[in-house]
Amino acid sequence: MGLTTEEQKAVEQFREQVVTPSMDKLVILDFWAEWCGPCKQLTPVLEKVAADYADRGVVLAKVNVDENKFIAAQFQVRSIPTVYAIFQGQPVADLTPARTEPQLTQMLDQILEKLPVTRGDTTPDPAAQIAPLLDAGEELLDHGGEEQAYGLFIDALGIAPEHPAALSGLIRALAAMGRAEEAQAIFDSLTDEQKSDAALVRANSVLSIAAAAVAPDELEALKTAVATQPDDHAKRIELANALMAAGFRDEAADELLHSIAADRTWNDGAAKARLLEIFAMIGLEDPWVSATRRKLSAILFG
Structure with a gap:
């Protein structure tokens, strides 16, 4: 009522x-x-x-x-x-x-x-069935085995077609294989509810990083532009995104940390927000994330 x-x-x-x-x-x-x-x-x-x-x-x-x-x-x-x-x-x-x-x-x-809880039936639980596939796929992704990981995530989706972790893994594997357009199309086909799942938010972060990839000569031009205009935060964040897309995450983090140290409030804290997005994308339990978070804390609270 x-x-x-x-x-x-x-x-x-x-x-x-x-x-x-x-x-x-x-x-x-x-x-x-x-x-x-x-x-x-x-x-x-x-x-x-x-x-x-x-x-x-x-x-x-x-x-x-x-x-x-x-x-x-x-x-x-x-x-x-x-x-x-x-x-x-x-x-x-x-x-x-x-x-x-x-x-x-x-x-x-x-x-x-x-409690008089009714025991479950003997029907295999899809989540339990695909758990080993997901674990193996993530391990492969972490060590450059994106093609093998792609196959495992496909197998997992064959068991549980809408499982968010399996969809996320598939999208991230495709992006790592250089098939970003295909990965983006899969993400775009999902419902808003699916996109809000933590696993798929992570996948979207990967796609946004992949979209920032540039040719080697453009990357060098960005480095030069930042060196000559060190106070241009927008250009520095653009460089960080391109570095991250190229696999240079230490250098990307350094650029973002530099921007945060210089002006943490610029554009509503855009540099910090991007760095936190990268943390979530890689995984908060990752040693590199832990080390970089300590650097961020030293800037913010040191």
Whole structure:
């Protein structure tokens, strides 16, 4: 009663994705947001545990707090990530303190002992089936094996055609193979909801970097232009993008850090925003990202 059309839609979607499954399953309900770093670190843990516990009647549901403020408000979400266990439409446990796989599995084991959760059937879980393919594909991408990675992501999509991580891997593999136009066409064909997934946001960042690629002589001309006009932040960021597209990420980061140190507020912090986008694209757990983030922190807070 008294709900807006958007709120009614949110409630209906929540009922379909969370309440109804929770009538006989245990739903892990994850409140997250795209900008939340800890959320991105927790997501793989939740996905793995949900896949491992699927045969015991556990499923994972995610609520983006930016897109579902009404639902988040009903659960009085004050910070994210916030994670609840839902059974028969009601929260039965706060899983938020569990940030590692052992912590989460211990809590789930205790909950499942007390509740009449219907065990899952023996139908293979697509997410569990493709997990090894995705892991191997990412490993190959990190070490220059984009063509082999492409084949693995194709195989994964054959099992789960709309899986965001598989789509992201395929797009990034194509970009690494020099087939950026094909990769962009695949990304453009996705729905807005798919594009908002963290894995596909990362793929889009890769595409934007690939689009900045220039010929070697143009790259040298950009370097010369920046050397002669060191205060031209736009040109320096253009150079950083071209360097990143050419695979020179140390040099690209140096240019962006130089711009941030000189004027961190230029164009609403464009240099910092680009560097953070590169961090997300490479992966926050990457050693290079960790080292470069320390350089950024030294500039911002030193």
